Amino acid sequence: MKKIILSVGTLSLGLLLAACGQNPIQPSSQTPEQSTQVENSQTTDAMNATKDTDDAEDSTPISTNQTSQQKPSVSVTEAIEVFQKEFPDTDITSIDLDTSFGNFFYKIEGVNDLKEYEIKVDAATKGIREREEDDLDADEKNGVKRQEEKLDLSKLLTVDEVTKIAIEQTQGGQATDWDLDREGAVTYWEVDVENGKQEATVKIHAQTGEVLEVELDD
Structure with a gap:
């Protein structure tokens, strides 16, 4: 009986040693310092991924139905003064503020008793770009067109x-x-x-x- 027991024990021990031999435990080749560096690298990568996500959210444009509005630096009152200085004793009949290649300008028309005038005023410098004048038709002279079309600038x-x-x-x-x-x-x-x-x-x-x-x- 004792031999049988010993034989079984020896066999069990042999099987256990054989199993360990087939799957040996591999010792870590990393030093404690290298393990710490790996952990720090993984932490840094995770932080960077979070930051990239936050930056992407911050860069999302805000939706709006109103765009930025450009404005002329010269007011309509200043443009009127330029016209009246150029053509004294006239009445203004129309003013247009328009843009050309991103630059603002005023086109102003006016009349006196005999002639009609038109100028383009640079809305950034108050400089006169163009200047025209023509005789009124016979039925427009002597204050007729002047009275019918002059603007109320008050x-x-x-x-x-x-x-x-x-x-x-x-x-x-x-x-x-x-x-x-x-x-x-x-x-x-x-x-x-x-x-x-x-x-x-x-x-x-x-x-x-x-x-x-x-x-x-x-």
């Missing part, structure tokens, strides 16, 4: 003020063109606004700011 709303009103009416966008004109006894601003693919024209009373008309272009 208490005139500024370009900034009518731009704000127009953009509120179109719920965003950017104003691209401003015309000061007259219909009947009313002097009004007409402001063109682009909002995405939609264009609109807003007609505004030049003294009171009342919105007279909004026309949408498909």
Whole structure:
């Protein structure tokens, strides 16, 4: 009995040693210092991945339906003064503020009893770009056209003020063109606004700011 037991024990021990021999435990080839460096590297990579995600979220553009609005540095009042200095004793019949290759300019027309005049005023320097004058037709002379078309320039709303009103009416966008004109006894601003693919024209009373008309272009 003892031999059998010893034989079984010896066999079991032999099997155990054989199994250990087939799957030997591999000792780590890394020193404690190298293990610490690996852990630090993994931590740094994780932190960088988190930072990249945060940066990507911060760089997401804020959605808005209103674009940045450029403005002329010369006011409409200053442009009127340039015209009146160039052509004394005249009445202004129309003013257009427009852009050409990103530069603003005023086109101003006016008349006296015999002639009609037109100039373009640089909206950055107040310099005169172009200057024209022509004789009025016979039926326009002697104050006829002057009386019918002269603008009311008293208490005139500024370009900034009518731009704000127009953009509120179109719920965003950017104003691209401003015309000061007259219909009947009313002097009004007409402001063109682009909002995405939609264009609109807003007609505004030049003294009171009342919105007279909004026309949408498909």
